[in-house]
Amino acid sequence: MKPFKQNEFGKRVAADFFLSGTGSSMYIVYFLSALIAGFKLNSAILLAGPVLILAGLVILFSELGKPSNFWRSVANYRTSWMARGAIFNLFYVAAGFGILLAEALRSYSFLLWIDAAGFVIALLVLVYPGMLLHAVKDIPAWNSASTLAVTLIFALSGGGAAVILASAFIQPQALPEELVAAMVLNALLIISGELYLKALRSLGSRKEGADLSYKEMQKKGGVRTLAFLDVISIVLYMIAFFSAGALQYVIALAGSLLTLYTAYMFRVRLLEAGYHQPIITKKFIDSLKNKA
């Protein structure tokens, strides 16, 4: 019997993963730019994070068969990564709006605390899709450490691109620094995508499900196509870096939109490539007959 494919998690779940990953990464980029580079991004950019996460939750909500029971998942945080993810997302939305409120009220001591809390929650939101997939023991392509790493990096690059998109309108003077960060993240993304494929291929020699996942990821429109689009994004970011004025914004926007597209499509491909291990194996049949 061949490995079977999961068909339940599709584009809407991918959209939730994409939106929550992008939204939380925006905050991480915001926080790290202040901490490492001492560069304060406009807090209005931060507003996009909770909005994206709320949009992701709405999409996830529409996917539920009985949304009226959603509250039970919030109440059962110890049960699964799906429940934890819902809680992290809700906390992040609260923290995001809390930061905006603290900034508006100029309550800086409170801001310091909520900034740190927001960073921790953003990290949790960032890792939850990877952990949720990792918990599916029977799908080898998901149940590996490389899945965690690759989902994390794709989320971060999406966040970087979303910050460029938002700041092009709100804080254009921040664009050069953000372009450098986005180029680094996109380069990491290409490397991680390739490493993920390598990890899948080596796993595929031992597990049939992983082998089919690898083939699915290799197909037209798969990870390599997305990596090629990311190379184009990097080129666009480079051109934008050396440009000025309106041209810089337009090229930076094109690059960030392309990165966001690849970040979303990667999630779709990852979910589509979810192959279980075969239920009935030759080994099982042989051992039964040998015992007869």
Add this chain to the structure above:
Amino acid sequence: MMRYAMVINLGKCVGCNACTAACKIDNTTGFGVKYGRVVEVETGKFPDVEKLYVPLLCMHCEDPECLKVCPTKATFKTEDGVVLIDRDKCMGCRYCVVACPFMARFFYEDSKRPQELPRMDMEDQRLGTVEKCDLCIDRVKEGQNPVCVETCPYQARIFGDADDPESEVHKLIQSGRAKTLKEEDGFGASVYYIWW
């Protein structure tokens, strides 16, 4: 302690699908939903080939993956080892359907509802939730066998208490000839297969 288990003799199953039909009728399952099904497997190399029929259903695992991932605690395990779903708690996220290593769970949505039939009992509670084989627990509590066991014309399925040393199921499991699917992954299925 009671622990329900089933032993299926693959040497006796002819793939007539009487169990599949009986299960569908008894549980009034929707389109494409089969709590129990029979899979055809070809083994060997030409000219020494053989066709086997392997009945599949929820394995009522010792350590169920579906239970671990359920965010609302809708999936639970009874003391006698049966994995069940509380429809009132299920939010229909389908995480358990994805996590099940045996493809034994189904999401019941409007498109799977037999439209030509009158609305069945519990229809509103069923819609938007996940469902699966419950080992016909209501029948079992009344002292009957699950409907698939009852219907099999070749008595390929044996059902009973695996912890009762006098039961046939216990003896077959203890004989060392019975095997479970995906044994090496440690799910600890309560459905065993045997060949004789």
